[in-house]
Amino acid sequence: MVTLRNIIHSAIAMMVCFGSLAGMYALLGAPIVAAAQVLIYLGAISVLILFAIMLTQAGDANLPSPFHRQVPLAIVAAVVVVGLIGWAVTQTDWGNATVVIAIGLDALAEALFTTYALPFEILSLLLLVAIIGAIYLARRPEDDEKANS
Amino acid sequence: MGLQGYLLVSAILFGIGMFGFLARRNAILMLISIELMLNAVNLSLVAFNAYAYYAPDDNGAVFALLVMAVAAAEATVGLALVIAIIRTRQTPEVDDYADLKD
Numbered sequence: 538m539v540t541l542r543n544i545i546h547s548a549i550a551m552m553v554c555f556g557s558l559a560g561m562y563a564l565l566g567a568p569i570v571a572a573a574q575v576l577i578y579l580g581a582i583s584v585l586i587l588f589a590i591m592l593t594q595a596g597d598a599n600l601p602s603p604f605h606r607q608v609p610l611a612i613v614a615a616v617v618v619v620g621l622i623g624w625a626v627t628q629t630d631w632g633n634a635t636v637v638i639a640i641g642l643d644a645l646a647e648a649l650f651t652t653y654a655l656p657f658e659i660l661s662l663l664l665l666v667a668i669i670g671a672i673y674l675a676r677r678p679e680d681d682e683k684a685n686s
Numbered sequence: 687m688g689l690q691g692y693l694l695v696s697a698i699l700f701g702i703g704m705f706g707f708l709a710r711r712n713a714i715l716m717l718i719s720i721e722l723m724l725n726a727v728n729l730s731l732v733a734f735n736a737y738a739y740y741a742p743d744d745n746g747a748v749f750a751l752l753v754m755a756v757a758a759a760e761a762t763v764g765l766a767l768v769i770a771i772i773r774t775r776q777t778p779e780v781d782d783y784a785d786l787k788d
Contacts, residue, residue, distance in 0.1 A: 570751065574728075582757070585765055586714065590714055611705050627690065641744075
């Protein structure tokens with residue numbers, strides 16, 4: 538998906554990827570995380586990215602090469618990282634890690650609102666800051682002048 | 687399959703995202719690649735949580751949910767920045783943002 542020339546196709550491929558990840562979360566016994574994946578990624582972030590593409594695409598008549606000159610370096614770096622992680626994963630003895638433990642909704646909610654109450658609140662503050670910052674950044678400058686005059 | 691399979695998928699996904707971030711010229715596609723890398727890390731977190739054979743608890747799932755929320759905030763601000771810079775430069779290609787060099 539990162540090699541497609543048309544960026545809309547890349548975004549569609551990204552949505553397929555997010556959907557299959559939601560399926561893997563469900564397979565891993567975490568239906569809450571799967572539902573959150575569908576809601577946040579498939580529902581919100583994909584639409585956000587598609588909107589950004591439509592707002593910024595000037596027309597795909599003259600599509601230059603989508604890559605930098607540093608493609609070989611990027612390939613080398615990615616292959617090295619994947620190789621190292623894969624080597625570590627295959628070399629490690631994971632013990633008897635074969636049983637999938639399903640996550641209960643009650644336990645998850647209790648952990649989220651007792652043990653992790655402070656990170657939860659900090660996260661809501663972060664989201665508020667992100668919303669205000671995004672509105673401020675994406676606002677058109679002429680609206681600002683009109684409001685000031 | 688099992689835990690190793692999920693971790694390998696996660697590593698490959700991270701590698702794809704890393705390649706896209708390093709090699710593509712479009713700013714929006716670089717953001718998509720960042721989302722891909724965050725998703726890869728999330729997958730390994732949930733996989734570790736599901737296969738925890740001692741002290742089973744939900745820490746991995748909680749952490750994955752927190753990462754998702756942070757990713758949403760990051761995507762919002764990142765896309766706002768990209769739209770703002772495209773509005774002033776008329777191009778999404780990061781190669782053309784070279785004013786400090788010239």
